[in-house]
Every structure is written in C-alpha cells, then in structure tokens.
Amino acid sequence: MVSQETIKHVKELIADNEIFVASKTYCPYCHAALNTLFEKLKVPRSKVLVLQLNEMKDGAEIQAALCEINGQRTVPNIYINGKHIGGNDDLQELRETGELEELLEPILAN
Numbered sequence: 220m221v222s223q224e225t226i227k228h229v230k231e232l233i234a235d236n237e238i239f240v241a242s243k244t245y246c247p248y249c250h251a252a253l254n255t256l257f258e259k260l261k262v263p264r265s266k267v268l269v270l271q272l273n274e275m276k277d278g279a280e281i282q283a284a285l286c287e288i289n290g291q292r293t294v295p296n297i298y299i300n301g302k303h304i305g306g307n308d309d310l311q312e313l314r315e316t317g318e319l320e321e322l323l324e325p326i327l328a329n
C-alpha cells in the first residue's frame with residue numbers, strides 16, 4: 220500500500236518539472252526514451268527530471284505511487300508538461316505522428 224504522502228510527493232515532482240521520466244539505469248526502453256529526448260530532439264538536461272528508481276531507496280515506492288496515479292507499472296514512465304505520455308513505445312508513436320514535437324515546442328522555446 221502506497222502512502223498518500225508519497226503519492227502527493229510524486230504528483231508534485233510531475234507538476235514541478237516540464238518533463239518527468241521515471242527510469243531504471245539498466246532498462247533498454249528507458250535508454251531509448253532518454254536518447255530520443257536528449258540526443259535526437261536536443262531537449263536540454265535542465266528541462267527533464269530523470270529519476271533512476273533502481274538507485275533510490277524509495278524507488279519501489281515511487282514506482283508503486285506512479286502506478287496508483289496513472290495505472291502504468293513499467294518504466295520509463297514519462298510526463299510532458301503534466302500530461303501522462305506512457306512508456307517508450309508511446310513516446311516513439313507520438314514522435315512518428317509529429318505530436319511529440321508539438322508537445323515539446325513550448326518547452327524548447329524558453
């Protein structure tokens with residue numbers, strides 16, 4: 220059972236960061252998502268909060284809180300401007316349709 224305090228904390232992290240990515244250092248889907256954001260789309264590191272859950276003592280609880288909030292159990296778990304994107308598959312799909320660039324436009328403009 221995830222504490223309400225953790226859920227509140229995670230919601231704040233999502234709200235306070237233009238891009239939020241819950242990740243794990245060994246996860247190839249996380250590597251692909253971060254590579255797309257940082258290398259392909261040139262999103263500045265300062266715009267993205269990356270939580271490497273496997274290196275955090277409360278990582279499992281944060282992952283459980285994310286699941287409570289958005290129903291997604293896997294990483295990467297991505298938000299852009301507070302909007303839940305999903306995982307790497309979802310990110311790549313948005314990129315193919317051009318929607319990702321649209322979502323990133325206001326972030327890259329300032």
Ligand SMILES: N[C@@H](CCC(=O)N[C@@H](CS)C(=O)NCC(=O)O)C(=O)O
Nearest residue numbers: 246247248292293294295306307308
């Ligand atoms: N289709 C998902 C696959 C993500 C996935 O399978 N991630 C694995 C780690 S590589 C995961 O979260 N496994 C459960 C866990 O680590 O708790 C995506 O594209 O993001």
